[in-house]
Amino acid sequence: MVEDLDRPVRLHQLTMLDEGDDVTVGRADIDAYCVLPADGAALLRELIRGTPPSRAAQWYERAFGQPVDIVEFLEAMTEMEFVAAPGEPVAAAGTVRWQRLGRALFSPVAMIGYAGLLLAAVLAMIREPGLTPHYSNLFFSPYVTVVVMVVFVGQFPFILLHESFHALAGRRLGLRSRMGIGRRLYFVVVETSLDGLVAVPRAKRYLPMLAGMLADLVAVAVLTLVAGLLRRPDGTEPLAGGICLAMAFATLLRFVWQFYFYLQTDLYHVIVTVFGCVDLQKTARRTVANRVNRLLGRHAHVLDESTWHPTDRAVARWYSWLLVLGYAFSIGTLLVAGIPATYHMFSVVLGHLSDGSGLAGVTDSVAFLLVNGLQFAALGYLLWRARRDRAPAPAHVLD
Template identity: 55%
Template sequence: MSTVIPGDELPGEPVPSGEAAPVGASPGDVPTGGAPAPVPPGAPVRLYPLTYLDEGDEVTVGRPDIDSYAVLPADGAALLRRLGDGVPPAQAAAWYRQTYGEPVDIDDFVDTLRELDFVRETGDDAEPAPRPVRWRALGAAVFSPVGAICLAALLTAWVVAMVRSPALVPTYHNLFFTRYMTVLELVTFVCQFPLILLHEAAHALAGRRLGLRSRLSIGRRLYYVVFQTTMDGLVSVPRRKRYVPMLAGILTDLAVLAALTLGAAATEGPDGTPSTTGRILLALAYMTLLRVSWQLWFYLETDLYYVVVTVLDCVDLQATARDVLRQRFNRILGRPHTVPDETRWHPRDLSVSRWYSWLLLVGWTVSIGTLLAGVLPVAVRVLSTVLGRLVTSHTHGTAGLLDSVGFLVINIAQLAVIAHLVRRERHARRTRPSTVPS
């Protein structure tokens, strides 16, 4: 769980692995499942052991044992430290007013701490037992100077191999390792799962290296099975230590790309032509290269996006940049527009988005270019092959005809599943009873 407590009009820090739920300073902003009892005036609030990461005007506070974090303004963190030192809430509120010249709703503040599970409830006297982080030693070994040297050597060997044999350079032609389109689709589809899993596992392992309770899980997007990495604890480590966990997936993809290409090189015959196994490896290498290039699609909030946000010390740069870009185009087109709401966006986001919004356009351009140069030619060739076999089935034999029919059935079935899910969701929305307050 990751939560942000803004104060003095300062939004919180973004959490790369999930969305941050804002908790405000007024009772209406705090999600409640029931009203907590008021704090007795003279009784101190008992808190669990908390970690504090000072970052200028903001402080990240959290319980690493349950992955519950919040980003507080410096004055809010100071108030929390007073409560942690055993100062009763009433006295802490008086200290805050004397120090900062403003009153504080201490009961609301403590209620928010309860929502974050920072407060020890009555009868909960046991210290949370520290749980060892599994695979930490492996993560430290993989993402170490020795590991970096091995990766550099692997990438160097990859470049040398491509210089010596241009047939190893990744191109979309590598996807067509067989003339059977059904085999092509099934092999590339099935073999991508372990490679995507390896990408996400690298994120999790790099997080474990820092002692974070990173988790790898399986989720679903529509009917696609996806792998997800959760690293809420990343907000509790200094910024300079966050880059390796963020870049671990891309570095692993590059290592996989090099290893697949070198594996294909090892199968080359005397004429320099890879074997069937080698051609399959080159097809997977090309798909891996596409995944690496897709990291430039900033608007999809990829790994590189979070690296940029961390480097620039921003909060929600993506949404702010889109807003600025929208207003800019409205002015160019002469449409009605409003000035971006400076109370809604973090001042740092507004400052950076003036130029980052143009970089967002570059990301869109790269994504369209990748589609045109890397995906569209493949689709055109596949469809022309399939339709050509259907039109001239007498020249391609039964095997070619069955392959084309099988390919079409697989893809039509996928589209049918999507259409069914969309129709079912729309039906559920239409038939959902509306709630009318009494």
């Protein structure tokens, strides 16, 4: 707390992004951001210029025709860690690691190279239809465990590539990034947090959001071309080529998954940015809850929609229906196909353990159970952690 209002306040280096009536203010070095009204941002700018708080309050009253509680304002800025504590060095923006690599990966020359790879892969598929992604590409081995282990373990480098493209596209703009494990409905996902995007002009946010999908397409193209080079003259696939095609198909499935935007995938963040929403997902859920409560006559439980952000409220009127349809589709798919298929596979595997299928069959079954058990354990842990923390998600989390 600033005690002497007649002396300038020491503020850390802040970023400011004007967006109509609101201004996003933040510290890029610690990813602390808030939204101020235009007059509040003007007062903060006056303090940044070195004007003592007492004089800044007088300036505000002259400029906007009303008084301001400068002590309360400074307390809020201190709580956001914008004000440097006594003896604390003032933080500068500085540079982030891998910024040069990010600029190189998303330079015009690199983009032309990516386009060339995609074009070459498409031409190869036209020339050799067997290279076209197909679910049968997953079954490159008669052993279930070999397929599961290769696809399960083999996807990690490509997931890392996807998230690294997100992170490097952000670092190219000087933003910090963090990777972690998250959950979308019953899916376990790896996610990259780029909270600093809220302080970046809207037009510059799209590349960091879509960079992961670009990485997926490039990976599919490279894997397809490698499989084409390994293909035998008679058109058959060697094991290495079969693995490449299996990984290409699995990567393409993850690319398609991004269109499940109701699960807050990369395309969800694009939609939010296009419409200028603040928290569309939360508003859409509340809109659905209000519809249900009105339908059931539980008017006491209907939330006051006038307090919601106007843009979120307007978009949620139609997005909330897509949210319901999307969740219904995912849950329906799980009930109709996912659970029965999982039950059948576990029945087959457990049958191998009990019918004396030999060492190969037992090994195949045990490995399958371990891999799938690990996935269910991860999902269970994430559900438990979410229930424990009940914390809001970061502003920009990309899958």
